[in-house]
Amino acid sequence: MRRVAVIAVATVIAGVAATGPASAGSPGLTDSLGRVGSIEYLKAVQGGVTTQEGPAAECDAEDTATGGGGTINGSPSNSALNRTSPQSLGAAWRAEGSTTGITSRKVTAYAICGPAEIVYGVAGGNLSPAGEFGDVIGTSQGCSEPETAFGGIESFGGDVRIIETRPIGLTDWSNTVQNHAAVQGSYTVWFGCSDAYDVSRRSESTSVKPGEVGKATATCRRDEAVITGGLAMTVGGEPKPDTWATSTRPYDSKDNKKTPDDGWAAKAYNDTDAKARLTAYAVCAAK
Numbered sequence: 001m002r003r004v005a006v007i008a009v010a011t012v013i014a015g016v017a018a019t020g021p022a023s024a025g026s027p028g029l030t031d032s033l034g035r036v037g038s039i040e041y042l043k044a045v046q047g048g049v050t051t052q053e054g055p056a057a058e059c060d061a062e063d064t065a066t067g068g069g070g071t072i073n074g075s076p077s078n079s080a081l082n083r084t085s086p087q088s089l090g091a092a093w094r095a096e097g098s099t100t101g102i103t104s105r106k107v108t109a110y111a112i113c114g115p116a117e118i119v120y121g122v123a124g125g126n127l128s129p130a131g132e133f134g135d136v137i138g139t140s141q142g143c144s145e146p147e148t149a150f151g152g153i154e155s156f157g158g159d160v161r162i163i164e165t166r167p168i169g170l171t172d173w174s175n176t177v178q179n180h181a182a183v184q185g186s187y188t189v190w191f192g193c194s195d196a197y198d199v200s201r202r203s204e205s206t207s208v209k210p211g212e213v214g215k216a217t218a219t220c221r222r223d224e225a226v227i228t229g230g231l232a233m234t235v236g237g238e239p240k241p242d243t244w245a246t247s248t249r250p251y252d253s254k255d256n257k258k259t260p261d262d263g264w265a266a267k268a269y270n271d272t273d274a275k276a277r278l279t280a281y282a283v284c285a286a287k
Helices: none
Strands: 003-007 030-037 039-049 054-060 065-071 079-087 093-101 105-114 121-127 137-140 149-158 160-168 172-179 185-194 199-208 213-219 226-233 243-249 263-270 276-286
Touching: 030 065, 039 054, 039 093, 039 213, 054 105, 054 213, 065 079, 065 149, 079 160, 079 243, 079 276, 093 149, 093 276, 105 226, 105 243, 105 263, 121 172, 137 149, 137 160, 149 160, 149 172, 160 185, 160 276, 172 185, 199 226, 213 226, 226 243, 226 263
Parallel strands: 213 276
Antiparallel strands: 003 137, 030 039, 039 105, 054 093, 065 105, 065 243, 079 093, 079 149, 093 105, 121 185, 137 172, 149 185, 160 172, 160 226, 160 243, 199 213, 199 276, 213 263, 226 276, 243 263, 263 276
């Protein structure tokens, strides 16, 4: 049985929320990056992104996304991810980003798809304008052992940036976002549970100085393949406001396969005046 704890006043949403405002550019077709057994890794790219927008990487028919991620290129000081979450009940994974700079950006979505049926639920709420109480929201959702938690976060309105979206242990998923706009924003968290995979969690952390972007990579063992992952920017173990994700995705270790099954890579920017810690998380399934 799934248990849900939302650390904020949240509203359960009966369907999938609408995406954010469109911008120039259009998504390309989904490309396969390879398979490991029944798991397939895919990506889709969209250029010309200014306001919040991005592509969806679509799973093959009958498959469901266990995880996925996204990247936005350009300077991390004025670009951010606003969404990395399932779409169409888990038939795809969508990433969205935006920039406060004067040039458009490229956003890439990654999907990890497999035959296990994962029924995703959604819950959400509003974020106050920047600087007001309620402009930072944290949520957590959980599954019952031996299930593994899968999740993601999307936003619309305002300028809602991702501080964390990641597994806690194997049975819980945590999201924290912050609204950087002077108008109200909204968020939707996705969460699902499955006991279809024999999994382990790996993590790796790095210190990020003020005004810099940090990079961290969590690596699966050679007999494992990553099926989901995430990141968190923290201070003292707690999510740190005024930091934001620019990349969270499966990665390839440059082995012969050229398939991003080897772990999880994350990048995030620290816009505070103190050090923060970036942690990348990989949930790895036994091959």
